[in-house]
Amino acid sequence: MNDPIYQTDDLIAEDINAYLDQHQHKSMLRFITCGSVDDGKSTLIGRLLYDSKMIFEDQLASLESDSKKVGTQGQEIDFALLVDGLAAEREQGITIDVAYRFFATEKRKYIVADTPGHEQYTRNMVTGASTADLAVILIDARKGILTQTRRHSYLAHLIGIKNIVLAVNKMDLIDYDQGGFDQIVADYRKFADKLGIKDFTAIPLSGLKGDNITSHSENMPWYNGASLIDHLDTITLTDDKPKSEDFRMPVQWVNRPNLDFRGFSGQITGGSIKSGETVRILPSGKTSIVDKIVTMDGDLDEAISGQSVTITLKDEIDCSRGDVIVSADNPPEVADQFEATIVWMAEDAMLPGRAYAMKIGTQMVSASVQQPKYQINVNSHEHIAAKTLELNTIGVCELSTDKQIIFEAYADNPSMGGFILIDRITNATVAAGMLHFALRRSQNVHWQAIDITREGHAALKNQKPRTLWFTGLSGSGKSTIANLVEKKLHALGKHTYLLDGDNVRHGLNKDLGFTDKDRIENIRRIAEVAKLMTDAGLIVLTAFISPFRAERHMARHLLQEGEFIEIHVNTPLEVAEERDVKGLYKKARSGELKNFTGIDSPYEEPENAEITVDTTNMSAEEAAEHIVTHLIEL
Amino acid sequence: MSQLTHLQRLEAESIHILREVAAEAEKPVMLYSVGKDSAVMLHLAKKAFYPSPPPFPLMHVDTTWKFQEMYKLREKAAKDAGMELLVYQNPEAKEKAINPFDHGSLHTDMWKTEGLKQALDTYGFDTAFGGARRDEEKSRAKERVFSFRNANHRWDPKNQRPELWNLYNSRKSGSESIRVFPISNWTELDIWQYIHLENIEIVPLYLSKKRPTVMRDGMLLMVDDERFPLKEGETPEMRSIRFRTLGCYPLTGAVESEATTLPEVIQEMLLTTTSERQGRAIDHDQAASMEKKKQEGYF
Numbered sequence: 063m064n065d066p067i068y069q070t071d072d073l074i075a076e077d078i079n080a081y082l083d084q085h086q087h088k089s090m091l092r093f094i095t096c097g098s099v100d101d102g103k104s105t106l107i108g109r110l111l112y113d114s115k116m117i118f119e120d121q122l123a124s125l126e127s128d129s130k131k132v133g134t135q136g137q138e139i140d141f142a143l144l145v146d147g148l149a150a151e152r153e154q155g156i157t158i159d160v161a162y163r164f165f166a167t168e169k170r171k172y173i174v175a176d177t178p179g180h181e182q183y184t185r186n187m188v189t190g191a192s193t194a195d196l197a198v199i200l201i202d203a204r205k206g207i208l209t210q211t212r213r214h215s216y217l218a219h220l221i222g223i224k225n226i227v228l229a230v231n232k233m234d235l236i237d238y239d240q241g242g243f244d245q246i247v248a249d250y251r252k253f254a255d256k257l258g259i260k261d262f263t264a265i266p267l268s269g270l271k272g273d274n275i276t277s278h279s280e281n282m283p284w285y286n287g288a289s290l291i292d293h294l295d296t297i298t299l300t301d302d303k304p305k306s307e308d309f310r311m312p313v314q315w316v317n318r319p320n321l322d323f324r325g326f327s328g329q330i331t332g333g334s335i336k337s338g339e340t341v342r343i344l345p346s347g348k349t350s351i352v353d354k355i356v357t358m359d360g361d362l363d364e365a366i367s368g369q370s371v372t373i374t375l376k377d378e379i380d381c382s383r384g385d386v387i388v389s390a391d392n393p394p395e396v397a398d399q400f401e402a403t404i405v406w407m408a409e410d411a412m413l414p415g416r417a418y419a420m421k422i423g424t425q426m427v428s429a430s431v432q433q434p435k436y437q438i439n440v441n442s443h444e445h446i447a448a449k450t451l452e453l454n455t456i457g458v459c460e461l462s463t464d465k466q467i468i469f470e471a472y473a474d475n476p477s478m479g480g481f482i483l484i485d486r487i488t489n490a491t492v493a494a495g496m497l498h499f500a501l502r503r504s505q506n507v508h509w510q511a512i513d514i515t516r517e518g519h520a521a522l523k524n525q526k527p528r529t530l531w532f533t534g535l536s537g538s539g540k541s542t543i544a545n546l547v548e549k550k551l552h553a554l555g556k557h558t559y560l561l562d563g564d565n566v567r568h569g570l571n572k573d574l575g576f577t578d579k580d581r582i583e584n585i586r587r588i589a590e591v592a593k594l595m596t597d598a599g600l601i602v603l604t605a606f607i608s609p610f611r612a613e614r615h616m617a618r619h620l621l622q623e624g625e626f627i628e629i630h631v632n633t634p635l636e637v638a639e640e641r642d643v644k645g646l647y648k649k650a651r652s653g654e655l656k657n658f659t660g661i662d663s664p665y666e667e668p669e670n671a672e673i674t675v676d677t678t679n680m681s682a683e684e685a686a687e688h689i690v691t692h693l694i695e696l
Numbered sequence: 697m698s699q700l701t702h703l704q705r706l707e708a709e710s711i712h713i714l715r716e717v718a719a720e721a722e723k724p725v726m727l728y729s730v731g732k733d734s735a736v737m738l739h740l741a742k743k744a745f746y747p748s749p750p751p752f753p754l755m756h757v758d759t760t761w762k763f764q765e766m767y768k769l770r771e772k773a774a775k776d777a778g779m780e781l782l783v784y785q786n787p788e789a790k791e792k793a794i795n796p797f798d799h800g801s802l803h804t805d806m807w808k809t810e811g812l813k814q815a816l817d818t819y820g821f822d823t824a825f826g827g828a829r830r831d832e833e834k835s836r837a838k839e840r841v842f843s844f845r846n847a848n849h850r851w852d853p854k855n856q857r858p859e860l861w862n863l864y865n866s867r868k869s870g871s872e873s874i875r876v877f878p879i880s881n882w883t884e885l886d887i888w889q890y891i892h893l894e895n896i897e898i899v900p901l902y903l904s905k906k907r908p909t910v911m912r913d914g915m916l917l918m919v920d921d922e923r924f925p926l927k928e929g930e931t932p933e934m935r936s937i938r939f940r941t942l943g944c945y946p947l948t949g950a951v952e953s954e955a956t957t958l959p960e961v962i963q964e965m966l967l968t969t970t971s972e973r974q975g976r977a978i979d980h981d982q983a984a985s986m987e988k989k990k991q992e993g994y995f
Binding site: 074075078079081082085086087088089090159160161162163164166170171173176185186188189192193314315317318319323325327328329356357358359366368369370372383407419421422423424476477480481482484489490491494 | 699700701702703704705706707708711712715716718719742743744745746747748749830831837838856857858859860861862863865867868869880881883885886889892893959960962963966967
């Protein structure tokens with residue numbers, strides 16, 4: 063058991079150059095191990111590292127002493143302790159995140175994503191699986207297929223892993239019984255068929271005893287297949303390439319050391335490219351010919367998927383980060399409305415309609431997700447109706463982006479269809495998504511080019527168009543002050559229009575209520591109307607509570623730089639409640655009115671409002687004067 | 697060329713990460729320790745932006761106690777890469793003459809941990825590349841490629857972002873900063889092999905040579921300059937030694953070795969049975985000490 067198995071020590075000792083040559087030509091395989099603590103996953107990984115000599119004597123010494131102190135294997139080595147990472151989880155005896163491990167055999171270098179099996183499972187496993195070529199799904203031979211086996215298999219399949227190994231572990235505990243193994247394989251095949259998993263390889267093994275890990279086990283003469291390592295070493299990763307063989311390179315960075323050189327740097331995510339070939343730049347659609355493929359090691363004749371290169375073109379064409387250079391004859395689609403599978407990864411549930419930042423390749427856009435069409439139960443795979451997505455849930459949703467993006471279906475090319483969503487306020491990565499297809503309505507609605515521009519509208523009115531966005535609690539005085547400001551601007555000969563919260567809810571937004579979701583949609587529509595009116599050259603005043611920073615942020619980004627003026631009508635809750643002009647606070651306090659801002663729904667104060675007026679020490683008239691004076695200065 | 701080798705895949709991944717930061721960060725910097733991992737990281741940066749020089753400076757958080765040969769290579773490497781070299785020394789540590797002989801772990805705390813925080817704050821860097829690898833140590837295995845630090849440069853292992861595919865989220869609030877580890881997925885063997893293949897210049901101390909040494913507390917230390925206080929009965933002895941890892945010379949243990957070429961070094965490494973970090977005094981303090989140091993802001 064102490065013999066290092068994978069590394070040819072003789073070769074290293076006798077001819078290091080031959081060994082280095084062999085090592086240099088190794089390929090790489092990344093795989094994920096799925097299973098819970100009880101399946102012996104950490105023990106298995108610990109053994110792979112141990113057998114491949116990735117453990118050194120000093121580590122082994124601490125492993126031996128730890129095994130005796132906190133191990134679960136009596137006086138024997140507890141391999142699980144090897145892969146145990148952070149101090150907190152050492153105490154809890156569970157792993158809490160994705161850990162990456164490394165080992166090498168004579169043929170391959172391996173990167174193992176090790177994910178734990180508790181409630182954060184979905185998030186961790188999807189993360190680990192996103193970079194894996196293969197999944198090892200562990201099963202305890204005594205227990206057979208469990209709910210979590212189904213969950214692991216579903217998630218591996220969802221992320222598009224085509225190579226699945228069913229590792230039936232702890233065979234020693236069922237006396238290496240072939241019948242037990244065959245039954246598990248038959249059960250799994252039935253389930254895999256239903257899920258759409260075309261193929262898998264089942265291996266009976268024992269991580270603890272070392273059966274069928276590196277070599278064929280004498281304890282299971284009835285098993286004719288390969289050991290786990292033999293299988294991993296020899297499997298051809300047929301389906302790990304994108305279906306699309308067409309050239310794709312998202313532009314990361316424009317390389318411009320001097321006026322004579324202009325290169326586009328990126329990692330090729332599909333197909334290959336040769337100098338002299340014709341390419342198309344998306345989204346502009348312009349074509350050119352590849353001049354050189356530049357690297358520090360010299361120009362290349364050809365570059366293939368996976369390589370990071372810099373490309374120069376024969377023509378001077380506009381191309382920047384976020385553009386994608388593609389083969390001219392088979393470009394990917396461009397659209398702004400999609401159906402996608404979304405895995406929610408944040409404590410705060412998804413808010414349908416809210417604008418999140420979306421990163422897909424090197425493109426960064428703003429995206430809002432609609433209420434899920436359905437949520438997927440990761441255990442039973444049933445479709446469930448859902449209004450939102452909570453932490454660790456998966457759903458199919460429609461989403462729209464603020465500008466067109468270049469994409470392919472995730473199933474065809476994961477790097478052109480996989481994306482993350484980012485909360486604009488906390489900056490946390492809140493979701494991972496996989497695009498299915500573009501919705502037809504987006505393909506058929508084209509942007510109509512209009513000859514009279516927004517500058518033209520503004521010039522005729524001889525004013526700088528703006529949106530004055532009043533925000534504050536109910537009863538803070540927004541409408542009163544906005545009304546006075548409009549009167550003053552009107553008197554100055556300005557063309558204005560006031561959008562008032564209550565008034566808009568009588569018409570345009572009369573179908574909306576006061577849930578968080580409806581509030582977001584309310585503000586989205588107002589923002590879009592304000593944008594159109596600002597385009598038309600008007601000074602627009604909006605007076606809405608608009609309680610969430612994210613939506614005010616969205617409105618700001620719809621407009622041109624400097625056009626959005628956020629005005630915080632700052633009135634403390636006690637004061638607004640004391641005033642209670644419409645009697646709403648009273649109703650909210652009595653429970654008659656639900657979701658009332660400040661009472662049972664939050665108000666997020668602006669952090670950097672252009673103008674703040676404090677109504678506790680200013681009259682409405684003074685506040686209006688203050689705002690107008692300020693506006694003239696701006 | 698039908699399939700990339702593991703080194704080609706690692707190289708392409710690292711270059712991708714370097715370029716993402718160059719494109720998205722406001723003020724990036726590359727932390728450069730002059731060691732072999734830094735050498736590989738710097739080489740990858742040169743490749744990532746060729747023919748431009750890397751669009752960020754190199755910064756060495758210096759303790760004044762590095763090996764002399766490291767200081768020599770530091771200047772040359774920056775010049776060869778066409779990059780600005782910033783050297784930062786914690787003025788308080790300097791004033792108090794903090795040194796590894798008299799001050800124990802305070803030396804690392806003040807020169808390195810504090811020095812790094814001060815350096816980043818002084819220059820206002822929002823993103824710093826570091827040459828850490830996941831295979832170095834248990835607590836590193838879970839480290840993200842993009843690792844977030846709060847305004848006090850502290851690392852919260854429970855509050856790190858999930859990293860999917862090759863999509864890195866580099867957005868952050870004003871006071872946060874990011875450490876980015878482009879060679880996260882490289883192993884020690886990968887590093888050596890790549891240095892060998894790409895002919896990357898490294899500090900000669902990695903190769904064996906007769907050097908003046910003393911044996912102290914089980915560690916073989918090199919007497920690198922006259923600041924080394926010899927204890928009673930100690931006389932420097934010429935031994936054929938090399939280093940597997942380089943830091944402050946009074947804290948870095950050497951190994952006796954006859955390996956004078958890179959393949960020989962790799963050969964010894966593969967046949968040896970002690971892990972790389974054992975030569976560093978810093979890790980032996982307490983169980984999971986690296987994790988504690990990271991939470992406090994050590995790289």
